[in-house]
Amino acid sequence: MTQKLTQDMILNKEFHVDFKGYSALEVDQFLDDVLNDYAMFETLLKEQHERLMKYEESLAQQRKMLLEYEGKSRAQGDITPNQYSHVDVLKRISKLEAAVFENQDK
Numbered sequence: 501m502t503q504k505l506t507q508d509m510i511l512n513k514e515f516h517v518d519f520k521g522y523s524a525l526e527v528d529q530f531l532d533d534v535l536n537d538y539a540m541f542e543t544l545l546k547e548q549h550e551r552l553m554k555y556e557e558s559l560a561q562q563r564k565m566l567l568e569y570e571g572k573s574r575a576q577g578d579i580t581p582n583q584y585s586h587v588d589v590l591k592r593i594s595k596l597e598a599a600v601f602e603n604q605d606k
Contacts, residue, residue, distance in 0.1 A: 507542075510535045552601075559597055566590050 510531055517524070570587060 505538070507535055507538055510538060555601075559594070559601075562590070563594060566594065 513531065515527060
């Protein structure tokens with residue numbers, strides 16, 4: 501899916517005047533509305549992209565912390581069943597987050 505229009509294309513679009521053509525004022529007003537919506541959607545997309553990058557960075561940090569925790573626990577060699585269940589919960593959360601982000605892309 502590619503973008504066919506830009507704000508500049510909408511702003512600079514000129515229509516040919518015909519004998520029984522549309523009102524130029526109405527067309528201009530409509531295109532102004534389209535242009536404003538276009539600008540709003542571009543802003544919204546940018547905000548969502550920034551939010552996604554923030555979440556992905558947070559997820560990467562959590563995964564790094566999980567790996568560090570697992571490494572320390574293995575090095576100590578004294579993992580109790582209760583400590584190990586916390587690691588399993590973190591792994592499950594990480595997998596669920598990955599599934600959610602994957603479904604949002606579709």
